[in-house]
Ligand SMILES: NC(=O)C1=CN([C@@H]2O[C@H](COP(=O)(O)OP(=O)(O)OC[C@H]3O[C@@H](n4cnc5c(N)ncnc54)[C@H](OP(=O)(O)O)[C@@H]3O)[C@@H](O)[C@H]2O)C=CC1
Ligand SMILES: CC(=O)[C@@H](O)[C@H](O)COP(=O)(O)O
């Protein structure tokens with residue numbers, strides 16, 4: 001039995017992870033679960049999966065949760081709760097919380113020797129060097145859940161890494177593919193949340209619409225696969241059937257294809273290096289696939305992807321600025337305080353104003369994240 005802790009069990013990835021586990025109840029024991037606000041769903045998950053310990057946002061949420069439960073269960077709270085829960089006896093921690101909230105628990109989980117199944121990409125964007133160095137030092141496995149990185153991991157299997165010519169990340173292009181800046185001036189939150197192929201949390205869905213999600217994935221790929229950014233390309237593939245590819249020095253390209261169902265990469269991370277069959281997951285049917293198309297990303301309209309490459313080239317705390325500015329700008333957009341195109345403008349402005357720190361410590365990263373967010377909030381909160 002693999003003992004598993006899931007951070008963010010009430011979210012899109014968290015619920016799908018529990019769905020995968022439900023299919024293989026004999027293989028997994030759920031030790032810990034965390035929610036932030038959604039205690040209603042967490043209480044149902046507790047009844048179904050019987051974890052030893054859970055964590056929620058604060059004492060108020062803990063009290064609400066207690067009222068919903070018949071039995072006593074250990075309930076931790078706040079950001080400290082996330083760091084405490086990962087210390088419990090477990091083999092694997094699934095990091096499925098959104099944003100920088102995932103950083104310190106990931107570090108603590110690695111320090112305490114757990115393998116990591118990483119959905120959260122912001123952790124590697126903001127502190128890739130620190131996290132990867134620590135994972136190496138501790139000898140733990142850091143397995144990607146993100147569909148593109150899971151695809152790349154699968155395309156690398158059995159091949160010599162020295163023979164890689166480039167990684168090719170596929171992007172759907174999001175809901176605004178093909179549109180120019182003028183047409184994006186007045187797009188609504190609802191339009192930005194209307195992803196063509198995936199149903200995901202709000203933050204990542206807006207990131208897909210700006211192409212920042214792909215920028216983050218370039219950075220994530222650099223750290224996970226230890227490869228420089230000039231060997232990581234992005235191609236727009238609107239059907240989201242090819243989840244990414246690896247090109248080798250002889251010109252051969254190996255791709256991973258599947259339906260757009262996150263339970264496939266989730267089960268791969270949970271069962272790695274083996275695979276498992278999930279009955280409800282649809283398989284690709286080539287008799288109904290009419291086309292697989294590819295386009296160059298429009299870097300002029302979707303500035304965020306270029307900003308991510310620039311931040312990665314500069315290195316140090318610049319990717320922390322990219323991440324922090326994006327987190328707060330997306331939240332301002334979701335709260336209708338700024339317009340869609342201002343997301344990229346705010347990020348670019350924050351990067352220009354930043355005095356970069358090369359080889360930052362964890363404290364540097366946490367401070368930069370806080371400073372950038374406070375500055376933007378002060379400037380744009382009305
Ligand atoms: N969804 C997807 O298909 C994919 C997601 N990812 C990545 O996975 C991560 C999770 O995404 P997704 O599941 O879509 O997001 P959701 O918004 O659906 O879920 C987020 C989860 O994190 C919890 N949470 C939110 N804020 C905090 C916080 N400050 N502290 C602790 N917990 C918090 C939420 O709790 P509650 O709901 O109880 O408030 C919820 O359980 C992101 O980093 C995303 O980029 C990567 C690839 C694909
Ligand atoms: C499911 C997943 O991995 C997402 O990160 C997805 O890739 C988003 O789609 P985009 O290609 O539109 O960013």
Ligand SMILES: [Mn+2]
Pocket residue numbers: 146147148217
């Ligand atoms: Mn992805």
